[in-house]
Amino acid sequence: MRLHNDLTRTLEPFTPLVPGRVTFYNCGPTVYDRIHIGNARNLVVADTLRRYLRYKGYQVTFVQNFTDVDDKIIRRARQLGIGERELADQMITEYFQDADALGVERADVHPRVTDHIPEIIEHIAALEALGFAYVIPGDGVYYRVTRKPDYGKLSNRNLAELQAGARVEVSAQKEHPMDFALWKFQKEDEIAWDSPWGKGRPGWHIECSVMARRYLGDTLDIHAGGEDLIFPHHENEIAQSEPVTGRPLARFWIHNGMLTVGGTKMSKSEGNFWYLRDVLQRYSGEVVRFYLLSAHYRKPLEWSDDLVAAAKSGLERLHNAVHNLRHLARTAERAEASDQERDLLADLIARFRQRFQEAMDDDLNTALAQAVLFDLATECNRRIGPGASRALAEEALALFRELGGVLGLLGSALAEEESLDxxxxxxxxxxxxxxxxxxxxxxxxxxxxxxxxxxxxxxxxxxxxxxxx
RNA sequence: GGUGGGAUGGCGAAGUGGUAACGCAGCGGUCUGCAAAACCGUUAUGCGCGGGUUCGAAUCCCGCUCCCACCUCCA
The missing domain is CATH 1.10.10 (Arc Repressor Mutant, subunit A)
Structure with missing residues (x-):
């Protein structure tokens, strides 16, 4: 399988560090609000990659964090008059409802920042001991970017370029405009933990460095997220992790493209977003998932009602093919497949399984993989009709189950019949x-x-x- | 200013050297009591524009136009 590695900006053959086992970290949501459809794309892409790696025979350990303390959570909790933990707990519950609807499987571990404060402090102390951290009194502990010669390697920019276009507020006390907070000192009565530098809370980036290492080790096989996390978030994770471990943080950096509305990026701050929850009122999770996988994951994807409605029609075509086969299996007069049917089946399996795998092997080309399912549907509709044996219909269904399952689709159409009232x-x-x-x-x-x-x-x-x- | 990505039929979207997948929508037909579903046929002599390389280019090279993302919180 080849994957586009954003660290090298090339397509590379994917092989894990330890043969047969893959460590995979996906940057999860900040739980101050329900997720929107853009977040959903990242979840679906990561889930699909995870499923495909498993299909290929790898034992995948998948970790996805919850960021449960930050400015937005503190602000929102205050507005609602509840504690940060309470808000986070609620939003995590909401998150799982949304993720379940999309057919996104639970991670092996869903670590929360607030459950890892001691490890975070330990990591910051290690950076400080190595000369990568300094304190700005009354503000926080900062990371010293000039201490890392290859800072910017992921986002492909150097400090001079970054500084030239910097829109960030330059704190007079920061040594460099790109220096960022590892630990933020408590203001007023904000939620805070004790630390060697004073009461406060972790900066945004440090959590992923620490939790990824805690559960997956010094070097991950795959680190994923939305492409808007490349800078500064993932760049800073690398900067924090590598001096301490002396090893690369991740071997493959995978980033999904953004969802757009009217051609511009969907984002919470712009307000041009849809909550997944609201979208699910109109479309099933399967339709949403199918649409999100209808374009290559690294390309931008436009979100509009018309486009999703068209995708829904397309998915229905696959459902119909499955329903047709199920009806044939149910009504078949002959159980065993004939020799001719066996040949047909062997042909279908060989051709479509191979084409499907070739598509997915090529940097997770789910759009092409979906096209393979459409072609399979056409072949089944054309060649498996009345008179077919139950075995043939069921084996064709098994192929749909196998390939659809990799994409997280067709589960309901293939499920056991619910009884009619x-x-x-x-x-x-x-x-x-x-x-x-x-x-x-x-x-x-x-x-x-x-x-x-x-x-x-x-x-x-x-x-x-x-x-x- | 810097760093990347992109422009493919009415819409969406694969395809990065060998002569345009797939889906939606439309049109015609077959099947059907009528439908639905399905099947068959049909819809880009052309892939942003202009040059070039090549036997051959959507795919490579040069120039141009336009769009988007990142350089701030963001998936």
């Missing part, structure tokens, strides 16, 4: 009787009635088939 069963039977009596007006009336109840009927050569709208 008796009233609906009765209406379907009534309509069948009406059709048999060639009372089509009555049959159509019942079909419309069921349609209004969210049940779509389709008459096939092997009997009536229903699906949910």
């Amino acid at each position: 008796a009233e609906i069963e009765r209406l379907i039977a009534l309509r069948q009787a009406a059709r048999k009596a060639r009372n089509f007006a009555e049959a159509d009336r019942i079909r419309d009635q069921l349609r209004a109840m969210g049940i779509i009927l389709e008459d096939t050569p092997t009997g009536v088939r229903w699906r949910r709208a």
Whole structure:
């Protein structure tokens, strides 16, 4: 598999440090609010990469943090009149509801900053001992960027360039404008912990350095996040980690592109964002996930209702193919596959599994992988019809399950049949009787009635088939 | 000012040297009692513009135009 490594800005063959095992850290949300659809893209991309690596046979250890203390959390908690921990707890609960809807699996560890204060202090002390930290009284402990000759290697810029375009407020007391806080001293009655430098709380970047190391070791195989985290967040993580461990923080840096609205980046500060929760009122998590994977992860992706609606139609095509196969499996008169069917199946599996893997191996080309699923659907629709054996239909379904599962899609369509309630069963039977009596007006009336109840009927050569709208 | 990314049919989106995937939308047809679903056909002689290299370029080179992101919190 090849992945685009943002550290080298090239496509590189991916191999983990320890054969067969992958350590993977994704920068998780700051839990001061519900996540928006842009956050969702990062979650889905990281989750999909994780699933694919597992599919390839790697044992993946996936860690994603919660940033549960920062300015925004403190401000929000005050507005609401609750504690920071309480707010964070609430938002973490909300987070899991949203992530679950998207089919994003739980990380192996979801560490929280406030549970790792001693390790953070220890790390800052280590930096200080190495001459990478200094105190600004009344302000905080700062990182000394000029002490790191390769500072800027991830974002591909040097201190002179950074300084030239700096929009950051330059504190008169900072040695360099790019120096950043490792520890912020307590102001007023802000939440704070004791430290050798005084009461305060961690700076933004230090948490990831510390928690990634705590759970995954000095060097991660993959560190992911949104591309807007490249600078300063990930640059600063590297700056903090590498002097202490003496090792590269991560071997592969993977960043997803931004979601856009009207061509410009979606962001909380701009206000042009949609909460995932609200989007999920209109579209299923699967539709959202499918849309988020419909473009390559490193490209910007426009978010609009029309585009998502079109994706929903496309996904329905895959669902229909699955429903067709399930109906065939259910109604098949023959259990065992014929020789001819076995050949067909072997051909389908060989071709589509390979094409799918080639797509995913090429820097996680999920758009192409989806196209493979569409082609598979067409092939199944064309070549597996009435008269097919149950074995053939079920094996084709297994292929959908395998490939769809890597993308985190099609789970519900493939799931065991929920039973219809008796009233609906009765209406379907009534309509069948009406059709048999060639009372089509009555049959159509019942079909419309069921349609209004969210049940779509389709008459096939092997009997009536229903699906949910 | 610096650093990157991008412009592909009506819409979205793959494709980085061999003659334009895939999805949506549209149109025509087959099937159907009618539908739905599905299938078949059809919709870019051309991939921002102008040059160049090559037997051959959306893909490489040069120039130009426009757009976006990052350099501040952001996924």
